[in-house]
Amino acid sequence: MQKAISRFAPSPTGYIHIGNIRSAIYPYLLAKKTGGKFILRIEDTDQARFVSGATDLILETLKWLGLDWDEGPEVGGEHGPYFQSQRKELYQKYALALMKKGRAYADPTPSEKIDEYRKSDNEKKIPFLYRNHRPSDSELEKLSKNWTEGTPIRFRSDPKPRSWHDEVMGDLSAGPEVQDDIILIKKDGLPTYNFAHIIDDFEMKVTHVMRGVEYLSSTPNYLALYEALDFPIPKFVSLPHILAPTGNKKLGKRDGAKSVTEYRADGVLPEALLNYLACLGWNDGTEKEIYSKAELIDAFSLDRVQNSGARFDEVKISWYNGQWIRKLVAEEGIDAFYPRTLEFWGEEAKNFPDEYKKKVLGIIFDRLKVLSDLREMTAYFFVAPAINLDLVLGNKFLKKLSETELASLLELSVSELEKIPEENWNAETLQNTLNSLLEKSGKKPAELFSLIRLALSFAPFSPALNLTLEVLGRETSLARLRAVKIAILSDQQ
RNA sequence: GGUUCCGUCGUCUAGUGGUCCAGGACGUCUGGUUCUCAUCCAGAAAAUCGCGGGUUCGACUCCCGCCGGAAUCACCA
Numbered sequence: 251m252q253k254a255i256s257r258f259a260p261s262p263t264g265y266i267h268i269g270n271i272r273s274a275i276y277p278y279l280l281a282k283k284t285g286g287k288f289i290l291r292i293e294d295t296d297q298a299r300f301v302s303g304a305t306d307l308i309l310e311t312l313k314w315l316g317l318d319w320d321e322g323p324e325v326g327g328e329h330g331p332y333f334q335s336q337r338k339e340l341y342q343k344y345a346l347a348l349m350k351k352g353r354a355y356a357d358p359t360p361s362e363k364i365d366e367y368r369k370s371d372n373e374k375k376i377p378f379l380y381r382n383h384r385p386s387d388s389e390l391e392k393l394s395k396n397w398t399e400g401t402p403i404r405f406r407s408d409p410k411p412r413s414w415h416d417e418v419m420g421d422l423s424a425g426p427e428v429q430d431d432i433i434l435i436k437k438d439g440l441p442t443y444n445f446a447h448i449i450d451d452f453e454m455k456v457t458h459v460m461r462g463v464e465y466l467s468s469t470p471n472y473l474a475l476y477e478a479l480d481f482p483i484p485k486f487v488s489l490p491h492i493l494a495p496t497g498n499k500k501l502g503k504r505d506g507a508k509s510v511t512e513y514r515a516d517g518v519l520p521e522a523l524l525n526y527l528a529c530l531g532w533n534d535g536t537e538k539e540i541y542s543k544a545e546l547i548d549a550f551s552l553d554r555v556q557n558s559g560a561r562f563d564e565v566k567i568s569w570y571n572g573q574w575i576r577k578l579v580a581e582e583g584i585d586a587f588y589p590r591t592l593e594f595w596g597e598e599a600k601n602f603p604d605e606y607k608k609k610v611l612g613i614i615f616d617r618l619k620v621l622s623d624l625r626e627m628t629a630y631f632f633v634a635p636a637i638n639l640d641l642v643l644g645n646k647f648l649k650k651l652s653e654t655e656l657a658s659l660l661e662l663s664v665s666e667l668e669k670i671p672e673e674n675w676n677a678e679t680l681q682n683t684l685n686s687l688l689e690k691s692g693k694k695p696a697e698l699f700s701l702i703r704l705a706l707s708f709a710p711f712s713p714a715l716n717l718t719l720e721v722l723g724r725e726t727s728l729a730r731l732r733a734v735k736i737a738i739l740s741d742q743q
Numbered sequence: 744g745g746u747u748c749c750g751u752c753g754u755c756u757a758g759u760g761g762u763c764c765a766g767g768a769c770g771u772c773u774g775g776u777u778c779u780c781a782u783c784c785a786g787a788a789a790a791u792c793g794c795g796g797g798u799u800c801g802a803c804u805c806c807c808g809c810c811g812g813a814a815u816c817a818c819c820a
Contacts (some may be wrong), residue, residue, distance in 0.1 A: 261820050275797075361818070377745050377816075402818055419748070428746055434820040443820045467747055467815040490749080490798050491813080498812055505750055526755095528766095533756060537767045556756080558749050558814075566755070576782075618780040647778070662787095688777080699778035711780025718762095 253286035255460045258312075258449060259655040260503070261293040262304035265509035266311045268562065269492045269501035270462070272527050277460045278317045279528065279550040289454055290322030294335045295440040311510045312486060315520050316543050321454070329454040334446050344449050344479065345403045345434050349394045353408075353478040354434055356393040356401045359385065381407050381431045399439035404431040405475060412470045417458070417487045417552045424470045432471050445558035448472060452481045458552075460487040487552060490531060491559045501562050513567070517594050517621025521578070522571040531556040540573055568619045575618050585614045596625035598632035606631075609721045627709075630733075631721065634730060636709035637737050642704050647696040653742045656701060660735040662691055663702055664728055667719075675724045680716040682698070705734035 256277035260266060281288035290312065311322060321327025331337060364380065365408035370379040384390075384406075393401065408425030408555070416422050434445040451459055466488050476483050489559055490712070491500035494507070501507045513523055525541050534549040541549065579587050589606050599607060610631045617627060629635070642648055648656065666687050670679055684699070691698055699715050706727060712718050719727050 259820090263820080293820065363817090372744090375744065379816095404818095422747075426748065438818080440818095441816070447762095447820090462814090463748070464814055464820090470745095477800095488748085493813090495754095500813080530755065535757070539755080539768055560756090561754060561755055563769070569769060573780085599809090614781090615784090619781090645778095649787065683778085695777040697778080701778085703778060707779095709779085712778095712804050713780090715778070 251284050251668045252457065254280045254284040254458045255287045255289065255454070255456050256281045256460055256691075257289035257291055257451070257454065257456050258317075259291040259293050259450075260308050261296060261299070262301060262308065262441075263296070263299040264301050264304055264503070265307050265511065267387050267501075267503055267507040267509050268513070268527070269503075269507045271311070271315070271461060271510050272492060272531065273462055273489050274312060275315075275524065275528055276459065276487070276532070276550075276555065276631055279320075279547055280458060280460070280487075280552060281320070282467075282547040283550045284657055286457070287320040288317070289327070289329075290332065291450060291454065292323060292333045292444060293456070294441065295436075295446055296331055297440070307511070314514060315510065316525055334450065334687070335440065337446075337450070338440060340453070341446055341597065342435060342439070345441070346397065346444070348405070348434070348478060349397065349403065349627065351478070352663055353406050353522070354394075354403050355384075355390045355406055356397045357385070357390075357404045357431075360392055377427060379427070379430045380404070380552065381409070384431060391470060391709060402433050402436060402437050403473075404437040405434050405445075405478070407471070408474050408478070412473050414473060414483070414486060415420055417485055418555045418557050419463075419466070419488050420557075422466070422469070424467075428467060429470050429474055431694035435638075439583070444468065444471065445475070446507075448475050448479065448481065449569070451484060452479070454693075455486055458485045458487055460489060461489045463490055464500075471506075487555075489555065490529060493559045493561045495562055495564070500559065514623075518567060518571050519590070519621075520576070522574040525574070526567050526570045528560070531560045540570075540577065572619050575621075576616055579615050583635050584615070586609050587611070587615070589614055591621055591624060594621040594624040596629055596632070598629055599625075602632055606721075613717045617713075630707040630709055630712070634726075634733075637734060638708050639737060641708055642701065642734070642738070645700055645704065647694075647700045648704075651697065653738050656733050657738045657742075659691060659698060659701055659706065660731050660738070663687055663698075664731050664735070666690070667724075667728060667731070670726055671725065675720065676714045679722045684716060702731065705731050 258274035261269075261666045263718065281285070292308070294300055294305075305323065312319065319327065322332045345354055351357070358580055364508045367380070367383045373452055397403065407429045409429040411425055412429075413421065413423035428614065432444050433442050435441055451628060469486060473483065494501045495503035499505065510523070514520070522541065524543060524546070528541065528546050529539070532550070532555045534551070534554060585608065588604070588611055589610060595607060610628050618624065618663055642656065643653075651659075666683055670683060688695060688698060703712055703718070704719055706712070706722060722730075
């Protein structure tokens with residue numbers, strides 16, 4: 251298998267959102283799969299849109315997802331620097347060489363003039379192509395000879411039918427009408443994306459140019475550039491868009507595409523997000539759904555990447571996350587999983603020892619969809635819940651029982667549970683006691699257990715009763731049951 | 744408007760001429776597991792394979808046309 255050198259080349263104009271992180275995931279998987287290299291390159295040639303801090307955010311996002319790069323910021327590499335703003339001379343060198351060959355020219359036309367051309371062509375209903383307005387050669391010659399920054403450099407296009415192969419889309423072709431004299435170097439001396447990425451990919455020996463399908467229609471122009479530059483043509487890989495939940499547009503920030511770090515803050519595990527995103531638009535043909543990063547790398551192949559857009563579904567992320575929570579706990583145990591939950595516990599839990607929180611986690615984790623559910627779900631383990639008799643009296647199993655009955659049931663429960671000494675207060679003995687309580691009271695589990703559960707938690711749901719009692723502890727459990735009994739009694743009067 | 748791409752259950756997808764009256768997953772619904780919720784298990788509903796023509800003994804799969812959707816047409820990437 252050919253070792254693939256791939257890259258992710260974001261521009262630091264903001265956070266990485268869910269809609270575009272996949273163009274980092276697939277290149278990463280391909281590089282790892284083939285034993286190649288994954289390069290991170292920051293395309294910061296647009297000074298107007300530059301957002302400070304964005305680069306750090308991008309780096310952090312990739313690290314969190316586990317997409318470590320072999321070359322790029324922080325780690326360096328033999329083809330650096332990896333910020334385009336620091337490679338200005340290189341681009342100019344190539345542009346100048348192109349001018350020398352007659353394949354590029356310095357263009358003095360002011361942008362207002364270009365806008366006029368565009369406008370009049372549009373009015374005449376003919377496609378606007380700058381090459382139709384290209385100044386005469388004699389005009390251009392002197393300018394191009396001693397070019398200085400401040401004048402844009404354009405490519406002298408060579409329009410002709412072009413066809414190429416795309417690893418995802420298949421065989422493609424386009425006519426000359428889409429090829430134009432594109433800008434190579436802007437007025438500010440920095441290159442455009444169109445030019446810079448070609449130079450960088452060549453210099454960095456990139457074998458697979460992977461990016462969103464939006465670049466498909468520019469490919470004929472790139473082909474002409476590779477040809478003029480005498481560069482080998484890399485493999486093109488167009489990645490279909492992720493579609494917004496509604497409509498058919500690609501998912502963008504305007505559709506509320508959340509940043510990857512927002513999912514992190516919600517308590518989505520990186521494993522789950524990576525799994526979901528990788529499988530949105532790719533599958534290995536088997537019925538497997540849950541993939542670790544290593545399994546993804548192992549199973550990945552370009553020819554199974556989907557060629558149509560995939561709709562983004564947050565509900566399915568929750569499912570993946572639940573699966574991953576359970577998988578990780580099953581494989582690594584609560585102790586190993588616990589550190590991931592640290593930032594999600596509520597304020598109430600703050601002063602409780604880790605050991606206690608681990609026990610709580612151990613009995614509620616399989617109810618978790620996202621880690622941020624933790625706070626609400628566990629509050630009653632840390633503070634006594636407010637007694638809300640309506641919850642008891644209105645319960646579908648309990649509403650047929652009188653308050654007197656309820657109070658005596660609680661009394662009975664307390665007296666039986668009290669018999670369990672501290673050292674035997676564990677799930678097993680508790681279950682035995684609960685069973686005998688069932689016999690003694692003659693009540694159905696639905697009635698007795700609902701009552702005890704509510705009295706302990708006043709929560710809409712909680713783990714199995716014996717487990718809840720065990721974790722809550724003898725003293726706390728008994729105190730809560732007594733308190734509810736008293737509340738019922740006083741309510742009665 | 745020009746150019747280009749895409750089109751299988753609500754959603755993500757399997758399917759490369761017969762094994763497909765189309766399989767899996769999410770979601771939905773039903774039932775089961777000594778209360779609840781979740782998990783787990785069992786089951787159900789759900790796609791005339793965008794439409795219309797061909798080719799073929801046979802098409803979701805090949806060809807053509809149409810329709811629908813999307814992308815792009817910047818000194819942004």
